Amino acid sequence: xxxxxxxxxxxxxxxxxxxxxxxxxxxxxxxxxxxxxxxxxxxxxxxxxxxxxxxxxxxxxxxxxxxxxxxxxxxxxxxxxxxxxxxxxxxxxxxxxxxxxxxxxxxxxxxxxxxxxxxxxxxxxxxxxxxxxxxxxxxxxxxxxxxxxxxxxxxxxxxxxxxxxxxxxxxxxxxxxxxxxxxxxxxxxxxxxxxxxxxxxxxxxxxxxxxxxxxxxxxxxxxxxxxxxxxxxxxxxxxxxxxxxxxxxxxxxxxxxxxxxxxxxxxxxxxxxxxxxxxxxxxxxxxxxxxxxxxxxxxxxxxxxxxxxxxxxxxxxxxxxxxxxxxxxxxxxxxxxxxxxxxxxxxxxxxxxxxxxxxxxxxxxxxxxxxxxxxxxxxxxxxxxxxxxxxxxxxxxxx
RNA sequence: GGUGAGUUACUCAAGCGGCCAACGAGGGCGGAUUGUAAAUCCGCUGACUACGUCUUCGGAGGUUCGAAUCCUCCACUCACCA
Numbered sequence: 205x206x207x208x209x210x211x212x213x214x215x216x217x218x219x220x221x222x223x224x225x226x227x228x229x230x231x232x233x234x235x236x237x238x239x240x241x242x243x244x245x246x247x248x249x250x251x252x253x254x255x256x257x258x259x260x261x262x263x264x265x266x267x268x269x270x271x272x273x274x275x276x277x278x279x280x281x282x283x284x285x286x287x288x289x290x291x292x293x294x295x296x297x298x299x300x301x302x303x304x305x306x307x308x309x310x311x312x313x314x315x316x317x318x319x320x321x322x323x324x325x326x327x328x329x330x331x332x333x334x335x336x337x338x339x340x341x342x343x344x345x346x347x348x349x350x351x352x353x354x355x356x357x358x359x360x361x362x363x364x365x366x367x368x369x370x371x372x373x374x375x376x377x378x379x380x381x382x383x384x385x386x387x388x389x390x391x392x393x394x395x396x397x398x399x400x401x402x403x404x405x406x407x408x409x410x411x412x413x414x415x416x417x418x419x420x421x422x423x424x425x426x427x428x429x430x431x432x433x434x435x436x437x438x439x440x441x442x443x444x445x446x447x448x449x450x451x452x453x454x455x456x457x458x459x460x461x462x463x464x465x466x467x468x469x470x471x472x473x474x475x476x477x478x479x480x481x482x483x484x485x486x487x488x489x490x491x492x493x494x495x496x497x498x499x500x501x502x503x504x505x506x507x508x509x510x511x512x513x514x515x516x517x518x519x520x521x522x523x524x525x526x527x528x529x530x531x532x533x534x535x536x537x538x539x540x541x542x543x544x545x546x547x548x549x550x551x552x553x554x555x556x557x558x559x560x561x562x563x564x565x566x567x568x569x570x571x572x573x574x575x576x577x578x579x580x581x582x583x584x585x586x587x588x589x590x591x592x593x594x595x596x597x598x599x600x601x602x603x
Numbered sequence: 604g605g606u607g608a609g610u611u612a613c614u615c616a617a618g619c620g621g622c623c624a625a626c627g628a629g630g631g632c633g634g635a636u637u638g639u640a641a642a643u644c645c646g647c648u649g650a651c652u653a654c655g656u657c658u659u660c661g662g663a664g665g666u667u668c669g670a671a672u673c674c675u676c677c678a679c680u681c682a683c684c685a
Contacts, residue, residue, distance in 0.1 A: 429630095430641095439631095459640055493638045524639050543652060559632085562647055568633050580652075593632075594639060 206234055209270040213420075216263075216469050218395045221402070222418040229389055229418075233271030242267045243388035243404075243417070245277040245328075245379060246314075248306035253313045254441035255503070256425040256434035259469050261317040263392055263422055274323040275386050276314060278307045281329035282378050313444060316507060331385045332378060343377050346410045347403075352376070355399040376400045380407040383417055392420040425469055428454060430462040448508045449530075452516035453595075455500035460492050463499060471502055529573070529589055533599045540602055544571075544581040551590055551598035568593050 209230055214220065229240040244260055253261075264274050283303050311325055335343070352373050353362055380403030383391060387408075393401050401419040408416050424433045427440025434441045442454045458466065467478050484490040497517065504513035522528045536551045545560035548569070554560040563569050564579040570591045588600045 453639075457639060460638095461641080463640085491638080492640075496638085496640075520639085545652075556650065557652075558650060559648085561653085563633065566633050566647065582652095593634095 206231055209234075212266050213263075213270070215266075215475060216259075216422065217420055218423045219398070219421045220419070221405075221421075222416070225416075225418040226390060226420070230270055237271075239271050239273045240389040241275050241386065242272040243275040243277055243383060243386055243391040244393065245279050245282075245382065245391075246310055247279045247283050248303050248310055249283055250436045251306050251309050252436065252443045252445060253310060254434055254436065254443045255466075255470060256427075256441065258317055258444060259422050259425050260392060260394070261314060262470070262472075263420070265317055265319070267390070268319050268322045272322070272390070274318060275388060276311075276318070276323055276325045277382055277386070278310065278325065278327050279379070279382075280304065280307055280327045281332040282375060316444060326386065328378070328382050328385075332381070335381070340374070343381060343407075344374075346407060347377060349373075376403045377407070380404045384408055384411045384413055387413055387415065388417045389415065390418045390420060392422065394424050395421045396424060397421065423469065426462060426465060428458055428462075430459050442503075444507045446507075448504050448512040448516035449519060449532075451507060452500045452504045452513065452520055455503050456496055456520070458496070460496070463492070463496050466503075467495075467499055471499060473502075524594070529591075530597055533589070533597045536598060536600045538583070538600055538602045540585055541582045542602060544569075544576070544583060545579060547583055547600060547602075548590060548592065551600060553590060553592045553596045553598055563592055 232238055280303050379400045383404030384407050391401050391404050405416045427434035429440045432438055442451055485492050485495055501513045504516055523530045545557040548554040548560040549557055561579045567575055569576055571588050583602045585602050590598050590600055
């Protein structure tokens with residue numbers, strides 16, 4: 205039982221620091237029933253969670269199944285600084301109101317994956333506001349600039365002469381201090397968080413908390429393009445609140461290479477089963493498309509349910525394979541004689557009439573499944589199905 | 604505080620008085636091909652019922668028949684010095 209639990213914990217991780225400590229905690233749980241705490245921080249800088257976040261959530265859930273109590277840390281204070289991670293430029297600072305709004309929607313979505321009864325949500329502004337200037341200065345004496353500059357992106361920016369604000373130096377310190385307050389046993393995060401996660405260990409020792417958190421890092425999930433990390437701002441994400449149709453369709457649009465990555469990090473299939481699948485696809489027993497369909501079904505079902513996932517699949521096949529129209533489209537009522545380009549804009553299929561004209565010229569627009577080429581067309585009374593490209597549809601009623 | 608360089612469309616990046624709605628690359632979108640995959644080829648990529656008109660090149664003024672291009676002021680970014 206314990207070995208099995210540890211296997212699951214280890215699955216898909218990029219790096220674990222102090223696996224022995226984790227083993228001890230899990231063992232102790234199974235022997236005495238004593239729980240332990242697992243911390244994970246979220247920056248409420250965007251409003252919606254996407255699959256990239258669920259890689260972490262999924263791992264937290266695994267811990268919950270084996271005696272872990274999750275400390276879900278909402279970095280409402282640190283979000284006002286902006287973690288330098290990732291992009292090599294100073295991040296924009298958000299105002300308090302949007303941060304709080306984001307934090308709220310995060311919480312709602314998190315419990316799609318996590319067990320609420322084994323989760324404590326905490327806000328770091330609670331103690332960081334009280335830390336004060338004196339406390340902050342005390343914190344800064346525990347670390348030095350040379351070591352801070354060891355951090356990968358700081359080093360790069362420093363060498364290439366890009367700006368690093370002092371506040372960014374504080375970010376890792378504050379995140380580490382959270383671990384002091386929470387007395388976390390384990391902290392998990394993405395590989396890009398390594399420096400910050402280790403800071404938690406460092407500070408726990410410095411503040412004599414009596415333990416040093418183990419650190420577990422998950423790989424960063426690539427977005428739909430397969431290159432950059434999944435993020436809302438790059439618009440290469442699958443949001444967990446999206447419709448079954450979208451989740452299914454987006455998953456199917458990823459490349460074959462990326463599919464294996466998603467299998468590894470997102471699927472709940474056992475690893476040996478996935479290895480077998482890779483083999484089958486390689487030797488031609490299983491078509492890659494089939495493998496991808498199954499992945500899409502699994503992911504869709506996780507955030508909705510199996511029935512809806514199957515419906516999404518059928519819908520998808522009828523639309524794209526059989527070239528039929530989708531069943532649910534947005535409806536619009538329009539005035540008699542409306543110009544086709546205007547209709548496309550009003551239906552939200554095109555951003556401007558100029559773009560609509562271009563697409564018509566390029567044979568991208570159909571009415572009732574018939575391609576059109578006249579961009580001066582006016583629509584008389586009747587029902588129409590407008591289509592732009594392969595995937596944008598709308599139902600229009602002209603009176 | 605001083606000196607110098609810079610700010611161009613989603614991003615990078617040309618243009619340095621008319622040939623500029625602005626080279627090129629990436630991205631995005633569309634077409635062909637396909638498994639709505641990858642790869643490849645081709646086209647499009649400010650707005651406007653549109654062979655014309657309007658608004659764009661950090662912001663505000665000015666010079667000129669004419670400005671992204673020249674001048675003045677302001678804001679911001681970067682580099683070197685203090």
